[in-house]
Structures are given as structure tokens and as C-alpha cells.
Amino acid sequence: MEAMAYRASTRTRIGYILDRETWLGPVMLFPAVLYILVLVGLPFLLAILYSLSDITVGDPSLDFVGLQTIQEVVENPVFQKSLRNTFVFTLVSQALVLVLGKILALALSTEFRGKWIFRFLILLPWTTPIALATISWLWMLDSVFSPIDWMLRAMNLLGPGAPLGPAKNLYWLGKPELAFFSVILVHTWRMLPLATVIMVAGLTSIPQDIKDAVAVDGASFWRALFEITIPLMLPIMAVATLFGVIFTFTDMIVIYVLTRGGPIDTTQVLSTWAFFKGIEGGNLAQGAATALFLFPVLLGVAVLILRFARRAEVA
């Protein structure tokens, strides 16, 4: 009897400790803090140190050279092209994602037969590992066996005497403009599901009464879309876009698998250029310096996300 009472009281004592937020909070935060320090903070500091040195795989001593490495990196024309490409790929693909995602979200917010399979197909790209998905795109865009080319040929759009040229293939990844287009296409395809799902959530959060009021007030589809729906969804659309920006801006898998930066570095981006320079080329200092250029943009985007997320909560 006494033993039981004692056990019960220890259990409540442990319960009290577990209930104390001043104690429980730091304990639960600890793994996350450790993770960020070791796997984010430490490499970040290391990258800054490397970029101020002339370290290579062959000569792994940290000799401080000031801004010389950074200057060398910036003056390289391939770096300049990579920097521009990174922005263009991100902005163009995210603009497309925004428009297409909005259209898909509007379509998914209405009721129709077979909606579930439609939704399933839209979500599918997000569930595939990005490397595998890009490999299948690599086959789709193959310079000889591309099924897209095959279909174009079957429709008499491609081949001798056809509007798209006398060649039997388009060489999607072989010509600079088409390679550029292909990369944007894959990035858009990749980010569309997440953006759509976020925007469907945003659409359904608009109260039915507001939608009814718009109908009674007599707004046309476009007026309702641009004056009511989009303004009300703006915070959540911003969050969707900023997520897409982070994913696309930092991604190297699509370029690495699809074009390896080619042809002749026309599709090179910062992450692939940093990888080729630093890891494959062994110039750790230049690789680190290149990668550091991602930082200011990501910082800005992160600040914006946090701000918009708070505004979305208020609304």
C-alpha cells in the first residue's frame, strides 16, 4: 500500500518535471540546435575560411590570401554566366509555376468526376526522387531516342520538309537554347505539385460567404480572380513561391544529370559550377567561394518567408 503510494508520487514528480517548460523546452530543442551547429554552421564557417585561402585538394594547407580567390572566381566568365543562369532558371521556372499552379489549384477546387486521379497525377512528380525523375527526363530528351521527337515526327512536325526542320531530332540537350528551355521545363515540372497543393489549401481557406458575395456582387471570373481571390491568397502564394525559389536556386541535380552544365557551359549554375570547380576540379577555395554567392539570396528569401508566413497566419 505504502509502496504504491510512493510509486504514484514519484510518477507525479517526474510528470511535474516533464510539464515544466523551462526545462523541457531546451531539452527538446537540443538535437535541432546540435544539428544546425554541426551540419550547417560548421560547414558555413569552413566555406568562408576556404574562400579566403588558396586551399586545393593537392595542397590542403589553409594559407590566407585575402580576397584574391574571390576575385579570381568573379572574373571567370563561366562564373558570371552561372550566376545569371541561376537567377534566370529560378525566376522563369517560378513564374511559370505560379501561373500553372494557380490554374491547377482553381481546377482542383471544383468538383468533377475522377478528381482523385487528377490530383494523384499532379502530386506524382513530388513523390519521385529528384535524381530518378531527372534521369527519366534525360531519356525523354535523348538526342536520338526522345519520345517527344518521335511524337513530333509522327505528327509530321519534325523531319525532312517539316516545320521544325529537316533534322530527324531536335537535340533537346545539345543546342544551347533548347538545353536552357529543357532545364526550365524540368524545374517547373518538379516544383508544380508543391505549389499547387499549397495554393489549393489557400483557395479552400477563403470563406464560402466571400465567394458567394462575389457572385452576388456580379464580378466576372477575371475580376473575381484578380481583385478578390489572388489578393486574399497573396501571403500563401508568396510562401509557395519562396519555397520554390529556395529549391530551384540551390538545386544542382537537374543540371548535373541533364546537361552537366553544357553544352559549353551554357546551362551552368552556381551549385554545379561550385561542384565542378571544388570537388571534381579539386580547387576547394574557388568551389567554396562560388557556393558562398548563394548565401545572400537564400538569406533574403528566408527572411521574406518568415515574414509572409506570419502574415498568412494573421489573415
Added chain:
Amino acid sequence: MAIVETRGLRKHFGDVAAVDGVDLASKEGEFLVLLGPSGCGKTTLLRLIAGLEQPTAGEILIGGQVVNGLPPRARKIAMVFQSYALYPHMTVFNNIAFPLKAQGMSPEERKKKVEWAASLLGINRLLHRFPRQLSGGERQRVALARALVREPSIFLLDEPLSNLDAQLRASARDELQQFQRRIGTTTVYVTHDQVEAMGMGDRISVMYQGKVRQIGTPQEIYHEPADTFVATFLGSPPMNLVERKDYLLGFRPEHFLPKDIASVQDKTVTFQFRVTRVEYLGADRLIYGVVAGANGESKAISRLSATLTFPIEPGKGYDFLIRSQDLKFFDKATGLRTGPKLL
């Protein structure tokens, strides 16, 4: 201005008939109240008239024209929603101007119209504010102004006072009715609150389970209920129903008075009333008890004005009487009103 009419209107959601054959016609400039408990189909009926739902069967006429196929904006109606449904990202001015903008009105005309509506409702000083900066009563007026600017032929109001606190509701009720009288637009008003319905309606349509049970003036609905549902839904406390051999006998609590103090010349009927409980409510006393019915005893309530100080104690029996003309008779099986029976 116009009248609104429905003919054999039905709306089914799956197996549920939300609106089950409603024939209803408003009068010109009338304040028509749709009254009923929640789930009776009154809001669905309003949404059908607005064009926000498509009927399963039947016709809707506005101003003598069938509007079944027309979208809401082509029906010349304006609606005020329970939540007011103000656009949260627009100022009050832009909220009120939105329907005009949709009509393609010029900015100068729009401004004039908005100021006219705002001054009618006394909200001129709020025009630059956002909905979140307004109180419940102010939001309600903005919603009314937004409905008013379009000069609709029919106003549809869906429980517009239910989000206000009790004190504000009483004054808003008064304002709303005066406002409707002044502009004279036919108004269909949905509520589950019988006080609102009785106080504001020119006529009341009592709905239950998708059907209109009775339509009439507040006096008709209260004093001449068409069936036992209407009789017991209106009035607080509701009409007493005492079971007799082949009919139900109904009488209002305020007509059920102690014999000793009642000074009536008319023909009366007397009951032996055994009091079980007395509730003192300030202006009134509610006397709960039982009277003899066909199958044993039936519960009944008497409501006495506080000015009648006649002493009544629980546990004792008293003689209570009702004027014969205040007795209503209902069919036992159907609940429908029947002619007078011999007691």
C-alpha cells in the same frame, strides 16, 4: 422594385429534401420573414432565390420573370450574409464600390453612389477603414451599404443580426426596419429568432422540414396558428396543448388565468390546474402545472403579469379559465387546425 415568387420549388441534397415544394409570393415592397428552426431549409430557400444554388425542380420568379437559369448577378438582387462577407483586403469605400465596379460604372459616379449609400447608413467617416477595424454593428452597416448601392429590386438578408450582441441587436432591428420602410425595397429576411420575425416582418413564413407551414401577418401566425408546429414554435413559453379524446386543445399561457381574478364577461372554460412550480421572471410569473387530459394529465403553463399579485403556491390546485374564443383545436393525427369542437 419587384415581387419574388417561387412555384413548387424543390432542392434535394442527395436524399435530403432541404426545400420540399415551396410556393411563396411576396408583395410589393414587403418585409417578408422566413422563420424556422435551424435546418428547416430557410437559408437554402434564400440561396435558391439568390441563384447561389440551383433548384432540383420548380420555378423562381423575380418581377414576374423566371430567373432559374440566370446567374446571381443577373437577378437584380442584393444579399447580406450572416458573416457580412466583407472583403478583408479592401477599405470600406472599395467594399461598397465593388459591385458598381463590376457593373462598369465610372469612378466619379461610383464615388457619388458610395457616398449616398454611406450617408443613408451613417458610415461616411468609416470609408477609409478596413473591415478588421470595424465593430460588429459597423460591419453590418457596411454590408447593407454594399447591398444598397446596386439599387436591387430584392434584398435578401441571411440572419444579419445574429452576430451582434443582444443590446445592439435590439437597436439594429429597429434601424433595419426603418431603413427598409424608407427605401421600400421588397425584402426577404431569414431568421430563427421569433422575436426578430414578429417585430420586423410584414408577413412571416414559418418553415419546417423544407415546407412552408404557414404564411401570414405576425398576428395571424401567433393567434391563428395553422398547425401544432407553428403553435408551439412561436410564443415563449409555447402554446399549451392538452390531449382530448379525438383532438388536441391549444391555448396560450397568457390566456390561462386564475378564475378568481379574471373579470371576463365572455364564455369561458374552466380547468382544475394543479401547480407544480412557480418561476418569477420580473415582469412575469410562469406557473407550471398539470391539467386533466384524455390520457391522464397534460402539462400546461400559465403566464401571469407581475401586476397580478394573486398568491399561487406549488402543490396546490386552483381553478383556471380560458375564454372560449382563445381555444384552438387541432387534429390529433395530422396536427392541423380544425374547427371548434364541443368540450
